[in-house]
Amino acid sequence: DAKTTQPNSMESNEEEPVHLPCNHSTISGTDYIHWYRQLPSQGPEYVIHGLTSNVNNRMASLAIAEDRKSSTLILHRATLRDAAVYYCILRDDAGGTSYGKLTFGQGTILTVHP
Amino acid sequence: NAGVTQTPKFQVLKTGQSMTLQCAQDMNHEYMSWYRQDPGMGLRLIHYSVGAGITDQGEVPNGYNVSRSTTEDFPLRLLSAAPSQTSVYFCASSYSPGSNEQYFGPGTRLTVT
Numbered sequence: 001d002a003k004t005t006q007p008n009s010m011e012s013n014e015e016e017p018v019h020l021p022c023n024h025s026t027i028s029g030t031d032y033i034h035w036y037r038q039l040p041s042q043g044p045e046y047v048i049h050g051l052t053s054n055v056n057n058r059m060a061s062l063a064i065a066e067d068r069k070s071s072t073l074i075l076h077r078a079t080l081r082d083a084a085v086y087y088c089i090l091r092d093d094a095g096g097t098s099y100g101k102l103t104f105g106q107g108t109i110l111t112v113h114p
Numbered sequence: 115n116a117g118v119t120q121t122p123k124f125q126v127l128k129t130g131q132s133m134t135l136q137c138a139q140d141m142n143h144e145y146m147s148w149y150r151q152d153p154g155m156g157l158r159l160i161h162y163s164v165g166a167g168i169t170d171q172g173e174v175p176n177g178y179n180v181s182r183s184t185t186e187d188f189p190l191r192l193l194s195a196a197p198s199q200t201s202v203y204f205c206a207s208s209y210s211p212g213s214n215e216q217y218f219g220p221g222t223r224l225t226v227t
Contacts, residue, residue, distance in 0.1 A: 034214075043118075043204045043218030044157065087156060093212050100145060100164075100211025101172065104156030 004088045009109040012078045020073040020108055022088030027068050030094035034102065035062065035073050037084040044087065044104075047073065083112045116140050118219035120205050126225045127195040135190040135222050137205030143217075145208045146188040150174065150201040151221075157204060163188055164211060195226045 005023040012018040024033070035047040048055055048062045050071070055062040061074040075082055087107040092099060121136045139146065147162035149172075159172030163182040177199060179191040188207075192199060202223050208216040 043206070043221050045218065046215040049214055100208070101159055101162070102157070102216065104149075104158070106154070106156050
């Protein structure tokens with residue numbers, strides 16, 4: 001399975017943008033890049049996903065490098081509610097044996113200061 | 115919609131006891147899965163199901179059984195609890211394996227003494 005590498009932790013101030021990086025140098029052509037986050041004492045929740053093009057939704061933006069070996073999750077204005085563990089996950093959507101499975105790493109702990 | 119619900123929220127077992135963790139969803143999702151999360155680690159897949167009557171093993175299936183008799187329910191059974199099964203267990207569901215978003219339940223915190 002393709003692996004991802006994320007910093008263990010990052011800090012931000014409230015209302016400032018946050019850029020959370022993820023390296024995935026062994027990504028395959030059928031791997032989608034998914035981001036989930038886990039707020040304290042809760043289950044993970046979906047944030048955003050993409051394949052090649054940059055993506056935006058109401059929660060965040062996802063910037064994907066042209067060679068797809070890295071990506072960045074962008075929170076445009078961090079709030080205290082965004083303090084969570086953020087997971088960058090490669091998911092094989094080609095229909096093989098790993099189809100649909102999410103493989104979580106340790107993620108990045110984001111701390112947001114008031 | 116209640117989404118994905120899990121019961122109980124907390125459970126303490128003695129070594130060797132058995133129990134069933136319940137998971138239900140009311141979104142008519144075909145794909146359901148169980149994960150465990152140990153302290154300071156990401157989630158690991160235990161078992162999954164692509165529809166009623168169909169289950170398969172994930173990354174860490176030993177010591178756990180599942181069945182899927184209805185679309186809504188996906189219980190996880192611990193046959194003979196061991197201290198190594200102390201963990202937080204999360205159930206997830208999505209419309210299909212390839213759905214963009216999987217929905218996770220609030221978790222069950224299990225301690226085995």
